[in-house]
Amino acid sequence: MTEVTGGEELWQLTVEHSPVGTTLVAPDGRLLSANQALCDMLGYTEDQIRELTFQQITHPDDLAEDLALLDETLAGRRTSYRLRKRYLHADGHVVHGDLSVALLRDTDGTPIHFISQILDVTEAQEYAERLTETSRALDAQHRYLEAIVDSVDVGVAVLDPMRGYVVVNQRHMQLVELAHPDGIDGMSGLPGDLFAEDGTRLEAHELPSTRAASGEEFDELIIRIGADPLTQRALAVSARSVHGAAGEFSGAVLAYTDVTELVRALSAKDQFVATISHELRTPLTAVLGHLELIAESGDLPQELADRVGVVHRNAMRLRELVADLLLVAQMTDGRLRLTRLRIDVSELVADAVEAIRPTAQRAGLTIEVDVPEQPLVAHVDGNRLRQVLDNLLGNAVKYTEPGGEITVRLRQRVASTELTVTDTGIGVPADEVGQLFRQFYRGSQAARRQIPGAGLGLSIVRSIVEAHGGVVDVRSTPGEGSTFRVEVPVAP
Ligand code: ADP
Numbered sequence: 001m002t003e004v005t006g007g008e009e010l011w012q013l014t015v016e017h018s019p020v021g022t023t024l025v026a027p028d029g030r031l032l033s034a035n036q037a038l039c040d041m042l043g044y045t046e047d048q049i050r051e052l053t054f055q056q057i058t059h060p061d062d063l064a065e066d067l068a069l070l071d072e073t074l075a076g077r078r079t080s081y082r083l084r085k086r087y088l089h090a091d092g093h094v095v096h097g098d099l100s101v102a103l104l105r106d107t108d109g110t111p112i113h114f115i116s117q118i119l120d121v122t123e124a125q126e127y128a129e130r131l132t133e134t135s136r137a138l139d140a141q142h143r144y145l146e147a148i149v150d151s152v153d154v155g156v157a158v159l160d161p162m163r164g165y166v167v168v169n170q171r172h173m174q175l176v177e178l179a180h181p182d183g184i185d186g187m188s189g190l191p192g193d194l195f196a197e198d199g200t201r202l203e204a205h206e207l208p209s210t211r212a213a214s215g216e217e218f219d220e221l222i223i224r225i226g227a228d229p230l231t232q233r234a235l236a237v238s239a240r241s242v243h244g245a246a247g248e249f250s251g252a253v254l255a256y257t258d259v260t261e262l263v264r265a266l267s268a269k270d271q272f273v274a275t276i277s278h279e280l281r282t283p284l285t286a287v288l289g290h291l292e293l294i295a296e297s298g299d300l301p302q303e304l305a306d307r308v309g310v311v312h313r314n315a316m317r318l319r320e321l322v323a324d325l326l327l328v329a330q331m332t333d334g335r336l337r338l339t340r341l342r343i344d345v346s347e348l349v350a351d352a353v354e355a356i357r358p359t360a361q362r363a364g365l366t367i368e369v370d371v372p373e374q375p376l377v378a379h380v381d382g383n384r385l386r387q388v389l390d391n392l393l394g395n396a397v398k399y400t401e402p403g404g405e406i407t408v409r410l411r412q413r414v415a416s417t418e419l420t421v422t423d424t425g426i427g428v429p430a431d432e433v434g435q436l437f438r439q440f441y442r443g444s445q446a447a448r449r450q451i452p453g454a455g456l457g458l459s460i461v462r463s464i465v466e467a468h469g470g471v472v473d474v475r476s477t478p479g480e481g482s483t484f485r486v487e488v489p490v491a492p
Contacts, residue, residue, distance in 0.1 A: 005029045021097070021118040027111045040121045041097070043090030046489075059086035059094060061174040066099075073103045088231070089120070090373055096125035155235070155256030158242070161249060163189040163213040175256055178233065179225040189213065193227040197234075212239035212252035217323050222259070234263040239366070270329050277326035285317050291315060324456045327387075328439060331463040338381040338467055340492060345378050345385070349410050352389040357399060364402030367393075370409040375476060378417050378490040384464045385488070392421040392459040392484050398451050400425030416470070419486045427478040436474060437462040463484070468492075 015022045021038030023031050034049040041452045042057060043050070049057075058066060062085040064148040069081040080102040097118040104112045149156050155172035157165060165186055168176075174224045176184060180192040188209035204210055208221055219238045226232040236257045244250040291312045294300065300308065330336050353369050360367050389408075396406045404424040428436065428447050435441050442455040461484075465472045469487030 002271050019121065023049070023054075023116050023118075025054050025101075025114040025116050027113065029055050031057075032113060037120075041089075041095055041118065042087060045249045047360075048090075057087050059088055060219070062086050065146050066204075070101070070114075073101065073114075076109075079103060080236075094122075095120060106282060108449070153258070155254075155258075157188065157209070157254045157256075159188055159209060159213050159254065160251045162214060163187060163209060166251060172256065175225060175233070175235070178231075182225075193225060195224040196231075197222040197224070199224065208237040208254060209252075212241075212254050215252075216243055217241055220239060222263070229291045232260075233258055234260045235324060273325050274329035277322050277329060280322045281319070284315060284322060288312070288315050288319065296373060321454060324454065324460060327460055327463075328456055331460070336463055336467050338384060340379050340381055342377055342379055343382045343385075345376040345380070346374075346376045346410060348382060348386055349389060349408060349419065352386055353392060353408055356390070360397050362405065363397055363405075365397060365400055366405050368405065368407040370407065370411060372412060376410060376412050377418060378488065379492060380468055380488060381464075384467070387417070388461050388464050388486060389421075391461050392486075395457055395484075396423040396425065398453065399423065401448070404481075413487065415491070416489045417488050420483055422481065422483040424481040427480055427482050428474070428476040429478050433476060437472070 015035050018035060019037055021041045022035045023038055023060055024033045026032055031049050031052050031054060034044075034046045039046055039049065044052070054066075055063060066083060066085060069078075069083060071107075072078050073081060080100065082323070083099045083101075085097060085099055087097050089095050098121045100117045102115050104115060106112055108415065120153055149167070149169045150171075152169070153171060155175045156167070156169045157172050158167040158373045159167050165188060179194050184192075189204055189207055191202065191204045191207070194207060196202055198274040202223065208218075208223065211218070217239055220236045221238070223235050223237060224232050225235060236259045238255045238257075241249055242251040242253060291308060295305065295308055295312065327336070350369065353367055359365055373412060379411070393406070393408070400406065400423045406424075407420075407422045409422070417479050426449075429444055432443050436443065437458045438455075439459040440455040441459075445451075446453060462472050463490060465486050468487060469492065472483050472484065472486045474482060476482035
């Protein structure tokens with residue numbers, strides 16, 4: 001244990017054990033002493049340090065500044081100074097120090113020596129440098145991202161959970177201007193000239209941004225923006241939630257794609273299909289009427305009668321196709337209206353089966369009917385439901401090989417009617433099942449075997465069933481057969 005005897009000794013002890021490097025420096029720069037902290041910092045023993053000048057342990061680039069301050073102090077213009085400077089370690093590497101210097105003078109003012117204290121700040125300095133570098137890289141990344149987000153033709157907005165905008169690109173700002181000509185003040189979710197696909201004005205809680213900011217995710221939601229129908233744009237909006245490190249909801253990203261041209265083209269297509277189908281119907285009805293008159297006249301030679309028969313069958317197919325197209329156009333317009341009446345579905349099924357039976361027999365197929373004895377009354381559109389049956393039965397006949405069997409089953413469920421059409425036909429590969437109900441979709445087998453069709457039958461089935469609030473599904477095994485199941489509520 002060191003015994004403390006006086007002020008000077010106490011001072012020495014403090015200096016020796018101080019974590020701050022301390023040295024006495026002669027006015028000419030010679031290092032007169034060094035404590036342990038300074039030796040550790042620079043990699044010399046105290047004896048070695050005593051052989052050096054402070055100029056020798058200073059990084060050459062920082063020397064001039066230190067000398068200037070030193071001269072000012074010697075000249076009496078200041079009594080001390082502080083400086084952040086670089087030192088050279090014995091092995092050559094740079095050490096960053098925070099230097100404080102005070103000049104000690106004797107009673108008549110002659111400089112005796114400088115007392116220098118040097119705090120090793122290398123770690124802090126390196127940390128600060130790394131921080132600057134990281135922040136520079138982040139900044140560059142941010143600017144790249146900004147340039148990318150701004151260069152895309154899609155409106156992009158990032159929202160915080162309070163519906164405030166965190167990021168928006170230029171395209172988004174243009175869209176906002178169209179929807180909110182009076183401005184929005186940095187907040188999303190304000191009602192403006194925003195409309196649903198069918199033209200009804202969207203209320204605040206229905207806006208894509210409001211829904212996204214409350215955590216909902218969606219794809220390709222169609223909205224219209226702008227008050228003037230002439231300049232109105234149609235947008236497809238998608239939203240994704242953003243989550244924090246702990247999984248908490250921390251905002252949402254919205255992307256707005258302008259689909260105005262596409263929507264216009266689609267509606268022009270629907271319009272075209274509707275007009276054409278309508279215009280085709282009138283002459284076809286006349287053709288069919290006259291063909292029937294010719295056939296009924298009975299005085300045709302057999303060969304001619306056969307040819308009239310062929311023409312009649314083809315004209316009938318054409319009429320069915322036109323009717324399907326017209327229906328599809330109405331469906332895509334959202335104009336499929338039902339005329340519901342209380343009807344006996346058992347009777348409807350029996351009629352449909354009797355109508356297809358001759359065709360089925362010609363194709364070498366048998367039809368089984370399993371229908372309840374008592375009437376099964378439902379509040380449905382009879383004509384449309386008949387169409388569902390005709391399409392399903394027609395497909396069962398088309399897609400079953402001779403010798404096969406078709407079974408039609410009708411069941412009363414709690415509040416619905418269930419109809420199934422089962423065949424022992426060619427079936428549908430598993431990867432195609434999900435697509436059967438799409439408009440104009442034709443299965444690979446249908447195309448390969450050249451079975452005629454336009455790919456509309458099942459899409460019509462689905463639209464009619466869904467308009468009734470019902471569901472349709474299918475189970476199928478290639479080579480074994482298929483079961484199409486329709487379930488519609490008995491009351492709307
Ligand atoms: P289309 O019969 O005119 O091709 P649909 O919309 O009625 O159009 O049917 C779509 C596709 O579903 C058909 O092309 C066919 O591949 C498949 N499909 C429909 N019904 C059956 C069935 N009963 N058995 C096997 N495949 C079927």
